[in-house]
Amino acid sequence: MKKTLLLSAMAAVFLFGCKKDHTSPGTTAQKKYPVTFNMKDFTQTISSVSGKQQVNSLKVDSATANVAAYTTVLHLTIFNSGGSMIREFRQLAGVANYGIIVDSLANGTYTVVVDAGQNFLELPATYGNATLSLTNAKLFYDTRDNGGTPVSVRVWDGLWSDTFFDKFQLTVNNGAVSQNVTLHRIVGKLEVDFNDVIPTNAARVDMFLNKEDFEYGFATASPQLADTITTHFVIPDSVKGTSNYKFSQIVLNTTTPFSVSLTAYDNANHVIATHAVSNVTCTVNQRTILSGNFSNTVNNNNNGFSISVDPNWSTPSTVHY
Known part of the structure; x- marks a missing residue:
């Protein structure tokens, strides 16, 4: 809605009282x-x-x-x-x-x-x-x-x-x-929800978007200036060893599908998990939720990340790919 x-x-x-007159020199003030x-x-x-x-x-x-x-x-x-x-x-x-x-x-x-x-x-x-x-x-x-x-x-x-x-x-x-x-x-929200237990050696997750907009133009009342962006999310100690980790980012690109890459690192900056999600779309005033396992191991018939939309930013409708 x-x-x-x-x-x-x-x-x-x-x-x-008067504000500064912006008329041109030599003209009569209106x-x-x-x-x-x-x-x-x-x-x-x-x-x-x-x-x-x-x-x-x-x-x-x-x-x-x-x-x-x-x-x-x-x-x-x-x-x-x-x-x-x-x-x-x-x-x-x-x-x-x-x-x-x-x-x-x-x-x-x-x-x-x-x-x-x-x-x-x-x-x-x-x-x-x-x-x-x-x-x-x-x-x-x-x-x-x-x-x-x-x-x-x-x-x-x-x-x-x-x-x-x-x-x-x-x-x-x-x-x-x-x-x-x-x-x-004028913005949407991209959320990542992990379903499995977060490893105790996990330190951060980098989220790469191959197409985000950085300006909002007045003439067209729409997003513009598309480019790539990487955001770093530090994993709190409080969620390590639990299955309660999620993070989100406000996104201006609400017009064009984009891909998301998730790369997890340990404290020594070694890659411990990677994920790629394609054809992601964010919508104005809605939450787009990427849901899947932190680990690369496929368990419990999980076929990867699912994409769902919450129109209240209530029930998501899920699209599997």
């Missing part, structure tokens, strides 16, 4: 009208990216949960009818009225893009790119912000986290506008 973040209505807020964007409250049940169970039991008519419970950063970008950026707002969770942005705009039709996600979610305008346009604008997770080492052949692009997005047209016509925004999750 497709999950959306349905956001509650609010009355128009009249803005006193009259501007207050515009309020409301991304603050969720009024529909949303599921956690960290497990199978929903993290709350909100209903459409119940009390709302604040957007800060699910995101830590929010951008609102406004483009004029020619596709040039005229405004870019960035909010961090913790500020007053996180999820509500008030601006003033002249009469006209605009394209508005709102995105919300986790720390280090960026777009080029964050770095002062004055030439940003609807054509080249994009979202990405930037490793420069946290000092992290790139996890792929991409120079600055890092792993994706739970992220939401909306793009819409807004018309200002001689009056104030109050716009409620519905954000949609």
Whole structure:
């Protein structure tokens, strides 16, 4: 079931005082009208990216949960009818009225893009790119912000986290506008579940994806910049000798099938198990689960890894290959 973040209505807020005028030199400033964007409250049940169970039991008519419970950063970008950026707002969770942005705009039709996600979610305008346009604008997770080492052949692009997005047209016509925004999750989650006992000498598992996307383009509202990626998962001591080990990764590639290679190592960096799973597909707002044995030994009629889909991120439908 497709999950959306349905956001509650609010009355128009009249803005006193002026923002910087972006009209060209020598032109007469146009009259501007207050515009309020409301991304603050969720009024529909949303599921956690960290497990199978929903993290709350909100209903459409119940009390709302604040957007800060699910995101830590929010951008609102406004483009004029020619596709040039005229405004870019960035909010961090913790500020007053996180999820509500008030601006003033002249009469006209605009394209508005709102995105919300986790720390280090960026777009080029964050770095002062004055030439940003609807054509080249994009979202990405930037490793420069946290000092992290790139996890792929991409120079600055890092792993994706739970992220939401909306793009819409807004018309200002001689009056104030109050716009409620519905954000949609744009990522899927890839989960690996091991069924057998994890060896006590196991140290880590490397997961290689031959095709992951590293950017989300505003023009097409879709993933872009495909490349390979390898992620290292350290095996906790608490799961060694048990059959309770699983790990997961947020994936932006929700459009193209890809292959997954799993390679397990011991403390001496020796390979102790390998697996290859082909034709894996992740879907927006859903969990794709790869389930199989950690060991390469085939036991109990296990024919390898199975692929299943959990539409709540409830029951999986399993496809064997």
